[in-house]
Amino acid sequence: MYSVLIVDDEPMIREGLKTIINWEEEGYTVIDTASNGREAIEKHHHLNPDLTILDIRMPGLTGLEVIEHLRKEGKKGQFLILSGHADFDYAKKAISFGVGGYLLKPVDEEEMVEELERIKARLDKEQSVKQRNTNEDFFYREHVIESILHGGQVWTAEDVKKYDLYWPSYQVVLIEVYNESSTHMSTEIKKEMTDLLASSKRGIVFTAGKYIGCLLKTPLVTNDERHRFYDETVMTLKRFSSPVYIAAGTGVLHMEEMKTSYNEALHLLEERFFFTEPSVLMRREDYGLSMPIEERGEELQGLDEDKITDTLYYALDIRSKDLLSRVLDHFQQWVLTEDYTEHEIKNMITKIAAVALNKLSLVNSETKLIATEHTAMLSALYQQPTFIALLDTLQLQFSELIQKLGVNSKDTVIKQMIDFIKRNPGDHLKLEVLAEVFNYNSSYLGKLFKNYTGESFNVFLDKVRMEKAKSLLEEGLKVHQVSDQIGYANVDYFHTKFKKYMGISPSAYRDQYKQRQN
Numbered sequence: 001m002y003s004v005l006i007v008d009d010e011p012m013i014r015e016g017l018k019t020i021i022n023w024e025e026e027g028y029t030v031i032d033t034a035s036n037g038r039e040a041i042e043k044h045h046h047l048n049p050d051l052t053i054l055d056i057r058m059p060g061l062t063g064l065e066v067i068e069h070l071r072k073e074g075k076k077g078q079f080l081i082l083s084g085h086a087d088f089d090y091a092k093k094a095i096s097f098g099v100g101g102y103l104l105k106p107v108d109e110e111e112m113v114e115e116l117e118r119i120k121a122r123l124d125k126e127q128s129v130k131q132r133n134t135n136e137d138f139f140y141r142e143h144v145i146e147s148i149l150h151g152g153q154v155w156t157a158e159d160v161k162k163y164d165l166y167w168p169s170y171q172v173v174l175i176e177v178y179n180e181s182s183t184h185m186s187t188e189i190k191k192e193m194t195d196l197l198a199s200s201k202r203g204i205v206f207t208a209g210k211y212i213g214c215l216l217k218t219p220l221v222t223n224d225e226r227h228r229f230y231d232e233t234v235m236t237l238k239r240f241s242s243p244v245y246i247a248a249g250t251g252v253l254h255m256e257e258m259k260t261s262y263n264e265a266l267h268l269l270e271e272r273f274f275f276t277e278p279s280v281l282m283r284r285e286d287y288g289l290s291m292p293i294e295e296r297g298e299e300l301q302g303l304d305e306d307k308i309t310d311t312l313y314y315a316l317d318i319r320s321k322d323l324l325s326r327v328l329d330h331f332q333q334w335v336l337t338e339d340y341t342e343h344e345i346k347n348m349i350t351k352i353a354a355v356a357l358n359k360l361s362l363v364n365s366e367t368k369l370i371a372t373e374h375t376a377m378l379s380a381l382y383q384q385p386t387f388i389a390l391l392d393t394l395q396l397q398f399s400e401l402i403q404k405l406g407v408n409s410k411d412t413v414i415k416q417m418i419d420f421i422k423r424n425p426g427d428h429l430k431l432e433v434l435a436e437v438f439n440y441n442s443s444y445l446g447k448l449f450k451n452y453t454g455e456s457f458n459v460f461l462d463k464v465r466m467e468k469a470k471s472l473l474e475e476g477l478k479v480h481q482v483s484d485q486i487g488y489a490n491v492d493y494f495h496t497k498f499k500k501y502m503g504i505s506p507s508a509y510r511d512q513y514k515q516r517q518n
Helices: 011-020 037-047 063-072 088-096 109-151 157-162 183-200 223-236 255-269 305-317 321-336 342-361 365-375 387-405 413-423 431-438 442-453 457-474 479-485 491-502 506-517
Strands: 002-007 028-034 051-055 078-083 101-104 171-177 203-208 211-216 244-248 280-282
Touching: 002 011, 002 037, 011 028, 028 037, 037 051, 037 063, 051 063, 063 078, 078 109, 101 109, 109 203, 109 211, 109 255, 171 183, 171 255, 183 203, 183 211, 183 223, 211 255, 223 244, 223 280, 244 255, 255 280, 305 321, 305 342, 305 387, 305 413, 305 431, 321 342, 321 387, 342 365, 342 387, 365 387, 413 431, 413 442, 413 457, 431 442, 431 457, 442 457, 457 479, 457 491, 457 506, 479 491, 479 506, 491 506
Parallel strands: 002 028, 002 051, 051 078, 078 101, 244 280
Antiparallel strands: 171 211, 171 244, 203 211
16 A cells, blocks of 8 residues: 555545545555645655645645655655646646646546556556665675675675665674474565564664574664564564574674674574573673572582482472472573583483383373373473473473372371382482472471381381382392392392391292292
8 A cells, every 4th residue: 555645725625535535445545634835744754655645725835845845855755736726837847846647626536546546557666666676785785794794705895885785883683583484484584574674774684594684783782772672573573473582793893893793693592592581682691591500509419310300200299399390490500500502401301201200100000191191291392492491391291290190188298208108119218308309307307207107217118118028029039139129229238127127038038938829
């Protein structure tokens, strides 16, 4: 649609022109009206209409004086003159100003439509030429930019000026729309960004591998400028329904330094997995997750992949969302003290989650069904764009799993502990570990446990393990196999414990049981 401004000092004529023509059908839309020449000039400056229809005789500035004034300013729009006087001199002067048409009042609807069609054809032609020239300009300017960034080509000042790239400063901004996008989608994203920058003449859009590049005339320096550019970009690309990540290099004064700005932006965007702030990120900023080693808390000491796996399983087994949150928080802090890549982190957390689910599935048929349902979500972890999104996804999925497992509110902490010990006698259980799992002070938990069971934690654990050992020996397992399965790394220590508990050695117990069965 081409925009139209109607100018006439008579209100009835202004309103009449708006209603007698089906503007949309003719390819136009009336964006405003003006009642005199001064107002027409002001609104033309602000609206920049494609077509201005104006009366030739008005108080103050005449229609011809308005056109003459705008033409001297370099305005290129079309004009259609209306006059109640069939004066050829007016017509000749109007033609000299490049007026698109001249109609007598009262306006005949058919004649008006014919004039609008004729002017539209001219506007279409101008638009086509302008678009072709613009496309050619963009193509050559992109070529210049890409040859500097990737080919190391040096361009002379004359060449740079020829393509309208002789600017006082330059800054490279790179944009990633996180999506399994096709080439077509990348083309659409590039077009949207081109329209955004072209509207304010802020810079040039170019292709930068899997990213979209923007070369800005005026660098984004302040936080407000960067946040504003980020918000504008996200709004422009909203229809793609994908996360948007933006990084910028520092501003430079010379075009040959543009590659430095580009490399800085590229390095930042390659660290996108650790981004936390929704803005345009720049070097020397705390743009992502970090945790200096000297700030590691005591709870991270001795932490490793196996311990995280066990604790994650404990959280699921005892249906504790609080423990789930704590173990994922510890995992995040622990990972940040190491030099892991995005791929390594995703592999690790997926493996940890898979092992925890597998252990949960062995508890009983109910947990097996629920754990199996949630195993399918593991592939979603690889699709998360940032570390925070990865952990949030896992926490959401496992919280839903805990909800499905249900929590028996009548169980005391001690009953949960006893049940947990009986199900997992082979784990390397310690009171300190369970105190962490249940979020209790270990000394206080030990007293609670003894008051409830009449036995210390270690004595109770040994009894549970001995009973488990008896059943495994009855199945015919070898002594070292039983020792390993119930959590004793030292076979001799297990032998001593078992003999003290049963009065005979493990091998003797197994042999006696076998004889009784025969």
